[in-house]
Amino acid sequence: MLKRLCGPFFIASGANHFRNARFYRAIMPDYLPAHDELVAISGVAEIAGGAALMLAPTRRLGAWWLIATLIAIFPANLHMALHPERYKKIPPAALYARLPFQLVFIAWVRSASRS
Numbered sequence: 802m803l804k805r806l807c808g809p810f811f812i813a814s815g816a817n818h819f820r821n822a823r824f825y826r827a828i829m830p831d832y833l834p835a836h837d838e839l840v841a842i843s844g845v846a847e848i849a850g851g852a853a854l855m856l857a858p859t860r861r862l863g864a865w866w867l868i869a870t871l872i873a874i875f876p877a878n879l880h881m882a883l884h885p886e887r888y889k890k891i892p893p894a895a896l897y898a899r900l901p902f903q904l905v906f907i908a909w910v911r912s913a914s915r916s
Contacts, residue, residue, distance in 0.1 A: 807913035811867060813853030818844025827887070830880040846870045854913055864914030868907050875903055 818825050818840050825840040833839060853863025854892040878888055878899045 803909065804913040804915075806910055808851040808863070810857035811847045811854065811910075813851075815844045815847030815849075815851060818847070819833075825877075828877045828881050830876050835874075843870065843874055846873075850910075854910070860914050864910050867910045871903055871906050871910070875900075878903060 822837070822840050825843070826836045829836040829839060846866070847870060850863050851868035853859040853866060856863075878896075880901060881888055881891070882893075882896040885891075885896055888896060
């Protein structure tokens, strides 16, 4: 059952980049340019990967796409953990807990690609 939820989860997550763009802009590392564009690109990447994961002919490609996307967005999670003073509403422990959780998402995507 969890495998079948993976694609829709990433579609919803990607859509959230557009519904809550201000949050995603706030977590972008300062050294990256074009925050608005990168938020939109990462949202589209999650939507596309989630959709591809749901279709048998594109499932493997979608999984690799999502894994690459998860790796690409990791610096934003690391940025949050290293700058907890910017995210006062989130407990610092939660910011650090997100880091290894990226591996859980990658494992979930890999598992979903095998169904």
